[in-house]
Amino acid sequence: MNEYFRANIDAMAGYVPGEQPQPNSQIIKLNSNENPYPPSPAVLEVLRNFDAEWLRRYPNPFAQEFRCAVSEALKVPADWIIVGNGSDEVLNLVIRACAEPGRKVVYPTPTYVLYSTLTQMQSAEIVEIPYTEDYRLPLAELIGANGSVTFIASPNSPSGHMVSTDELRKLASNLSGVLVIDEAYVDFAEENALSLVAEFENVIAIRTLSKGYSLAGLRLGFAIANPQLLSGLYKVKDSYNIDAIACTIGAAAMSDQAYKNACAEKVKRSRTKLAADLKQLNFQVWDSQANFLLVQPKEKNAEYLYQSLKSRGILVRYFPQPGVNDKLRITVGTDEQNQVLVETLSKLME
Numbered sequence: 001m002n003e004y005f006r007a008n009i010d011a012m013a014g015y016v017p018g019e020q021p022q023p024n025s026q027i028i029k030l031n032s033n034e035n036p037y038p039p040s041p042a043v044l045e046v047l048r049n050f051d052a053e054w055l056r057r058y059p060n061p062f063a064q065e066f067r068c069a070v071s072e073a074l075k076v077p078a079d080w081i082i083v084g085n086g087s088d089e090v091l092n093l094v095i096r097a098c099a100e101p102g103r104k105v106v107y108p109t110p111t112y113v114l115y116s117t118l119t120q121m122q123s124a125e126i127v128e129i130p131y132t133e134d135y136r137l138p139l140a141e142l143i144g145a146n147g148s149v150t151f152i153a154s155p156n157s158p159s160g161h162m163v164s165t166d167e168l169r170k171l172a173s174n175l176s177g178v179l180v181i182d183e184a185y186v187d188f189a190e191e192n193a194l195s196l197v198a199e200f201e202n203v204i205a206i207r208t209l210s211k212g213y214s215l216a217g218l219r220l221g222f223a224i225a226n227p228q229l230l231s232g233l234y235k236v237k238d239s240y241n242i243d244a245i246a247c248t249i250g251a252a253a254m255s256d257q258a259y260k261n262a263c264a265e266k267v268k269r270s271r272t273k274l275a276a277d278l279k280q281l282n283f284q285v286w287d288s289q290a291n292f293l294l295v296q297p298k299e300k301n302a303e304y305l306y307q308s309l310k311s312r313g314i315l316v317r318y319f320p321q322p323g324v325n326d327k328l329r330i331t332v333g334t335d336e337q338n339q340v341l342v343e344t345l346s347k348l349m350e
């Protein structure tokens with residue numbers, strides 16, 4: 001026991017991010033669901049023309065330029081948008097504003113591990129409810145738990161499955177707390193749940209530029225909810241959480257929806273091919289609406305494959321938690337990267 005820390009901080013493990021090698025290394029990186037394509041050319045243009053004078057002053061506290069670009073692109077009013085330093089920060093804002101000891105934070109598992117980490121920091125009560133084996137939502141149990149905050153990632157990580165808008169609607173209408181719909185992978189999916197934000201005062205949808213917009217290094221995410229719900233989050237937000245560079249670059253990326261959509265289409269085509277190739281190698285492959293695949297080797301041990309791929313310069317994600325420790329989460333790369341992965345796995349399966 002370290003006497004400097006609060007007891008819950010002392011007791012908690014801390015989030016373990018995926019391995020992040022040097023950007024110029026030769027490693028094929030399929031472990032953090034980054035987009036294999038570069039950001040929009042509009043982003044480079046902004047960087048080239050960036051005026052250092054913009055850095056002398058504090059940035060706009062609401063990331064107004066970026067917020068307007070989101071408003072335009074998604075057809076939602078600017079005052080229904082809050083911007084975060086990555087969507088991770090927005091998740092943290094929700095927890096800080098809504099969770100405390102004696103209040104419950106509820107989510108189905110397996111899912112994004114950060115929900116647990118953030119809740120532990122706040123000393124709120126965690127209620128984890130397992131998905132069924134085929135990743136159907138435990139709707140009755142989630143409603144029964146009635147959390148102050150309920151997190152649903154859709155598409156979910158690491159499974160890649162989508163929760164239907166109908167099920168989310170049932171959840172939203174039966175919960176007295178906040179329903180957070182984490183849409184980090186929505187750019188690769190066939191549906192989204194944005195309409196529920198207008199329908200329900202307790203629904204907040206969270207998006208990121210890290211996956212669909214190829215800007216994981218920029219750290220920019222945002223949420224959409226009614227201004228009443230956002231008002232609590234604004235109180236706990238750092239005043240200048242978005243730096244001037246991120247705000248301007250983000251606006252350029254958001255305004256280039258055509259480029260983002262074209263990259264997403266390429267990723268979706270590669271996803272179909274990679275899934276077929278892995279099935280050929282006798283992997284079970286779950287249907288995915290995200291830019292990654294959850295796969296289970298039927299013949300070899302998942303951790304062995306993770307280690308063997310790593311030693312051959314290919315990083316995928318292995319989660320040691322029960323329920324997923326027999327599976328791998330593999331980001332969809334370029335067709336060339338996926339080909340190297342499949343050939344390497346093919347050798348390892350012999």
Ligand SMILES: *Cc1c(COP(=O)(O)O)cnc(C)c1O
Pocket residue numbers: 033085086087088089112153156157182184207208209210216219220221
């Ligand atoms: C990647 C991811 C995020 C975090 O995205 P950032 O905007 O980079 O912080 C949030 N939720 C889920 C489910 C993710 O996979």
